[in-house]
Amino acid sequence: MHSKIPVLAVLGRKKSGKTTVIEHLTSELLKRGFSVATSKHIGHGDFSIDTEGSDTWRHSSAGANPVVAVSNNEMSIIFKVKNPKIEFISQLLQGFGANVLMLEGFSSMVMNDKSVGKIICVRNLEEYGEFMKYAVSNVIAFCSFQDLGKPVLKISEDFPVLIDKTLKFIERRFRILNILGSLAGLDCGKCGRKTCEEMAEEIYLGKASIDECFPLRIKSELSARVSIYGQDIPLQPFVSEFIRKTVLGMISSLKNVSIRGNEEVRIEVMGRGQINREV
Helix, strand or coil: CCCCCCEEEEEECCCCCHHHHHHHHHHHHHHCCCCEEEEECCCCCCCCCCCCCCHHHHHHHCCCCCEEEECCCCEEEECCCCCCCHHHHHHHHHCCCCCEEEEECCHHHHCCCCCCEEEEECCCHHHHHHHHHHCCCCEEEEEECCCCCCCCEECCCCHHHHHHHHHHHHHHHHHHHHHHHHCCCCCCCCCCCCCHHHHHHHHHCCCCCHHHCHHHHCHHHCCEEEEECCEEECCCHHHHHHHHHHHHHHHHCCCCCCCCCCCCEEEEECCCCCCEEEC
16 A cells, blocks of 8 residues: 655654754645645654543543544544554545645654655754665755755755755656556566556656556456446456356356356446446
């Protein structure tokens, strides 16, 4: 599973400028028409935004999950989730209309994630050298409150450069996600790449073609097809044949039904009470 919207992470140690960068970037992206959601990682293991003994805490203690607290000015949704993944956070926030997710922290979760753009805040050149060892890819920029020299951007003076680099990453990421949405999403490896994400990146760079996606290429040859709410579900040949034989086996046990065994099966799942299965 992957995030369906661009994800950026602003990383760095305490008092390195992470929150300042997120404030400025959020404001600038909003001016350009983006809907930005942010998520802050809190390192204290026993931290809870809820207060023990409060009404919402009692709701959670009784087993409610999530709990929604509503006032005239805001609505807070409290989920009890152990170590939520970035994909869960991005999909949740996308449901609220966000098309860009910006993270503060989450270093251990995203540093090795090639799909996440990284803005790394450093306080000195030693930290810059340390982070250079760990940053794998998609580093949008290094920045600092201090004037550390290029390539480290000074937050107060080089912000236009930072926003330009960020916009380029977002545009690139949107294009890759669009390509990724057209692929099978099975990570089957039959195209020679480890993941569909890797394949989408190479298509974006012009190093591959969508025709290399094996499940899409053989789609017309499959003996069973499944569509859920209008969206075709990619199937590998073994799975397709397993579904076909299973469905035909069940149907053949019905009275007055004659099955030859070479039929194709199409399953279309619609809304409740509107399921249409065609054999």
